[in-house]
Amino acid sequence: MDHSGISVLFEGTNFQRLLGGLWVTVRIAAVALIIGLILGVILGVLRTFKNRPLRIILRLYLEFFRVVPTVVLLFLFYYILPREMNFNLPGDQLATLVFALWVAAEMSDIVRGALISVPQHQKESGKAIGLNRYQLYRYVLIPQAISLEIPATINLATRVIKTTSLLLLISVMDVINIGQQIIEANNHTHPTGVFWVYGLIFLFYFLIDYPLSWWAKRLEKKRLERANG
Amino acid sequence: MSSWAIIQQSLPMFTKGFELTLWLSFIGIIGSIIVGLIVSLLQYFKVPVLHQIASVYVEISRNTPLLIQLFFLYYAFPVIGIKFGAELCGIIGLVFLGGSYMAEGFTGGFNGVSKGQLESGKAIGLSRWQLARYIVFPQGFSLSVPAMAANVIFLIKETSIFTVIAIPELTNTALDLIGLYYRSNEYLFVLVIGYAIILIPLSIILTLLEKRVRYGSFGN
Structure with missing residues (x-):
């Protein structure tokens, strides 16, 4: 018997299952972001130090994560960690690790960019009143860099959320994977179900990312208005 | 078999994947620039109705993942009677995604032209079109080069x-080979090198290009 396609979303526990998958997606993105942001701030601060070898290593770290597509990063960790290092992680933790390292790399560049764009006289005034290096970062540079960083950081968050769509490739039970299962299980009774399931997932992603990027745009606009007086 | 022999044996297949990645990227980038240019012009001139449609497109495209855009094109569209081959789906998906990124890049460039420049133009009596043609576009395009470069990469x-839709490009080639022969280290190594060969020289060239067009920031 043919049903209208959209009813597939509400058959049995389908909708709850999709929401459950979405939760897995959001959780991985959130944990990766938190770890990545903290690590990224530390790396970003280190990259403003004068120590040359340290700067080169951190730059290489950044460039590696920039050059290699995220799909490939996932597979590198997926195959190489267990085989070469005997380090077995379940898919969701592996993905969290990869995304966190990737966020840290991108974040280190955002933080570094913001720190070096704090006007030089601010730094010199700080030194003149006798702040040590820790105090200089803690009270002068980081607070001023944060307003520069926030829009870029929110944009990074939207990218991470979009990138979680790749979880499917390493068999994590994310929202897309569950969607596929529902499509396959209901293919006979709901031949147009595929349209509605993918449509709903499309909408889920949009509903999460749109408010975030709207917020980032607004903050950026405000900042530019302030900067231009 | 030694790792080197494995790699050597796989090179013809990787070369094909490499060429396909380059080709699809090239078409996708050209398409994205065209779409991006049209969208940014619609927004710049605030063409009635069309500029609202353009804004909706930009938001949808930028806030959803390419993977689900591709799934939609490849698996869901045939249900409503629209069917494309995998490669065409890939290109359409990439242009759909890239168009909005390029549009944002151009728009950012146009908005980046300093107010003083616009006011001087108005002061010497340029019309709206002349202002766009002689002041906003030439400076705006060079200002948008860094964003364009990032988008290309x-x-x-x-x-x-x-x-994910089984187009045999670089990544797909590597995953296929791993599935067949279980030599993941070798194939992943070639895969990373493949992307590095494309992206490292390209990002160097683009950085040089950015330096050459710096004059666009005149008056800022």
């Missing part, structure tokens, strides 16, 4: 997602 990397 981004779009090339995004082609790796084409593997």
Whole structure:
């Protein structure tokens, strides 16, 4: 018997299952972001130090994560960690690790960019009143860099959320994977179900990312208005 | 078999994947620039109705993942009677995604032209079109070069997602070979080198280009 396609979303526990998958997606993105942001701030601060070898290593770290597509990063960790290092992680933790390292790399560049764009006289005034290096970062540079960083950081968050769509490739039970299962299980009774399931997932992603990027745009606009007086 | 022999044996297949990645990226980037240019012009001139449609497109495209855009094109569209081959789906998906990124890049450039320049133009009596033609576009385009460069790199990397609809590009080739022969280290090594060969020289060239067009920031 043919049903209208959209009813597939509400058959049995389908909708709850999709929401459950979405939760897995959001959780991985959130944990990766938190770890990545903290690590990224530390790396970003280190990259403003004068120590040359340290700067080169951190730059290489950044460039590696920039050059290699995220799909490939996932597979590198997926195959190489267990085989070469005997380090077995379940898919969701592996993905969290990869995304966190990737966020840290991108974040280190955002933080570094913001720190070096704090006007030089601010730094010199700080030194003149006798702040040590820790105090200089803690009270002068980081607070001023944060307003520069926030829009870029929110944009990074939207990218991470979009990138979680790749979880499917390493068999994590994310929202897309569950969607596929529902499509396959209901293919006979709901031949147009595929349209509605993918449509709903499309909408889920949009509903999460749109408010975030709207917020980032607004903050950026405000900042530019302030900067231009 | 030694690792080197494994790699050597796989090179013809990787070369094919490499060429396909380059080709699809090239078409996708050209398409994205065209769409991006049209969208940014619609927004710049605030063409009635069309500029609202353009804004909706930009938001949808930028806030959803390429993977689900591709799934929609490849699996869901045939249900309503629209069917494309995998490669065409890939290109359409990439242009749909890239168009909005390029549009944002151009728009950012146009908005970046300093107010003083616009006011001087108005002061010497330029019309709205002349202002756009002689002041906003020449400076705006050169200001948008860094964003364009970032987008080009981004779009090339995004082609790796084409593997989900089984387009035999670089990533798909590597995953196929791993599935067949279980030599993941070797194939992943070639895969990373493949992307590095494309992206490292390209990002160097783009950085040089950015330096050459710096004059666009005149008056800022």
